[in-house]
Amino acid sequence: MVDHTERITFDLDGRAVVATVATNRLLIDLLREEFGIIGVRAGCDGGVCGACTVLIDGVPATACLMLAVEADRRRITTIRGLERADGTLHPVQRAFLEERALQCGSCTPGMVLLASALLAENPDPDEGTIRGWMSAALCRCGGGAAILRAVRRAAELMRETP
């Protein structure tokens, strides 16, 4: 088997990084194994559960269905890129804690990223819009109702402290 590699550069959670990757390597493996970002959760490996959701130039995508080379010259935001440098949590993260919108936590990073992308695009989404966006990931603990409460709470928090 001949391995083809490519050198890619991208923005990972606010810092410029360089990686040499096999062209058949998945983005999820690059982020988890080379960069040690365990918050990119591995789940179904098929783009269904959404646990590995990351933002590519602000748009949610499942890292298990992307090749690492597709990250070249893009801006990748993982769950680690949401909090401030001083550790202050993003309002969506605070809202998830306030509303206890997590049980096992496997879906939490993906859910938090989905909500942050939604609220960045639409600071005051209606119920149907929230449900549409948040259906892109699955909470097998059945915590969907709490997750919806957390997204509504996060929208409030973000309006209070812009």
Next chain:
Amino acid sequence: MTAANDVARVRGTFAYAIDLALPGMLHAALVRSPHPHAEILAIDTAAALADPDVVAVATADDLAGLDPWQGVVVRDQPLLAIGKARHTGEPVAAVVARDPAAAARAAARITVRWRVLPPVPSIEAALAPDAPALFDQGPPEHLPKGPGAEAWREPARNVLWRFRFRAGDADAVFARAAHVFTDTYRFPRMSHLPIEPLCAVARWDGDGGEVWCNNQDPFLLRTDLARIFALPEAAIRVHALPAGAGFGAKSYPKHEALTLLLSRLARAPVRLALTWDEMMLTLSQHAAEVTLTTAVSAEGRLLARRALLRLDGGAYADASVIVCEKGAYRSLPGPYRWQAVESVGEVVRTATVPAGSFRGFGGPQACFAGERQLDAIARRLCLDPVEFRARNLLRPGEAPWPGETPMDSDLEDGLATVASRIGWSSARAPGRGRGIAVGMKDGGGFSRRSLAVVKLARDGSALVLSGIADLGQGPERVAAAIVAEVLGIDPARVRLAPIDTDRTPHDQGTHASVGAAMVGLAIRRAAEAVRERLLALAAEVIDEASGEIALEAGMIRCGNVVLSIPALFDRAFGAQGSELIGEGEARNPFDAAAPLGSRCGFWMPSFAAAEVTVDAETGRVVVERLVVAGDAGHAIDPAGCRAQTEGGAVQGLAQALIEALAFDGEGRLANGAPLLYRMPSVLDLPRDFEAITLEHGLGPGPHGAKGLGEHAILAVAAAIANAVADATGADIRSLPLNPDAVLSAVAEAAGEG
């Protein structure tokens, strides 16, 4: 209070078993049977072994010298198939390689020559007179249990287990009953599919081994590993890492022993992480056929019930025996008062994915059937479904029969609560149907013992050592709340230590919603022991003449003297510090007067009410409103109780409308991939969804606490099915109520009408 683990979860820094990597760790992949039932003629591993990245290959030949059979009560499942495969996806060989891709590549190069055997895809096929036998079964074995209960091991071909419980004189009661109804219900099986699949990392060290995994039964696993490898338990060390949920998929030993064997063969640490596709082939819920014959008086009193709970156990026993016994004994009679009960449970072996623990443990199957039949009876007798149930529910303090724990919830209050919240007595909007259900399961485990240790440090922080596994149900918060209350310290200063069988006090496993009540009680007693030592220490250093010594808000007070915990430690132990240790125990003892040999720890009732609309053209059911209530006894962690209730309710809703494993005519999984197996998302949630935590205060745990981790899944599916029956007039007898099923049921009802 914000638990540290939850902060890590939202920051994406919380580590699970699948995030663990040991230095020099190799990766394993499994070769699985493509056939539901087939004899293994030969396995050719040469091509895989020739791969330079491959370190070891294992087949049944490598099980020599081990006791390689796993299972609860009945051990019939080999670590790798021996002689034949009994379900599609059964592991037949394993490869260890330098990386996961190399392992998968090499596994694909292993060829197996098969002789395909006749399929056994269903209960019906397994019980047919000419059915092929899945096992060479021994002669039937009769096993007497406590009063009224008995069991038979392998009583007939392809029948793994039969259990029977009898209380009262059923013949006499049936003979004088005004009404007798017999109905049969069918229940499909779901896949657990926790987001994080099973994962184990094992390191064989020559004389024993160490395993890191997400199994919720570290001590049972240690015992099983010692048996399999013929080692003393002291040679085995198990670390149970936090799990990315489980719902039963991670209870009882799974592929951990195989992983340890692979480490022994490869002479290096080995990781075996299953995929979602593999999880669907590893374990499922039990499909079931339930037949209920129920006698009712002319006044609408329940008199007697004869019931058969027939479970599709799949290819191997796993936990089927105890699911069957508990489901038949505790859930078939339900929460009602009977003059006589005759419950039979049977586990039928089929050549399909093995079934085992699943949230509710036989309860959802029994509850769906029981609560559907009560509604059908109410309709036939023109009784109101709520009133009919209310007049027959057990009252607090009333035992269902001699030798069992008396009812420790106010069931009428629970029923009235959900009925009132759904507006039961108000008129329904046109086109809407309403349904109600009450479920019942035992909680707190069987003849169980839990131990806990609390260590109080000089700085006033506490560390709890307990075998309660973290599956996302929030044990850290429960432990912190309990210890903080006893010692008067901030809950944020209480931590729950990682589970390590060499250090953690023994626990019989995180089962049956034991956490808050049973383990919680052990933790509370451990904290109380620390408190006593703290007060004794204070008595040593404070002049007794000062007055009575008390611990208030984490400070020692004695007359005018006020000492902080650090100050007390400094005076007692000097600058080098020390710690105070307390231990606690909670027990649910053996009881010869109890039919199963031990009374249940507590009763876990479930109350649900649903309002639905059914689209007559498409058959689509929409749950417009759902109200679910459970009894926490005393809510130690109210937000956690709500999460358990909402989560169980969503699983019940999925069971009612969405999720079911489908098998083809030969027993192969037809939707065995995440894309093919539909699961609920937030789009499926009822717009109006209310979860209520009742606190009846009658449980055995701290302040009357009990567990409620499994309640909501019990009643929700039945309540939704009852609402669909109410909306359509159809006699719903199976799940899931997907559009096809609803249209057929409606057409059948129209034909009968």
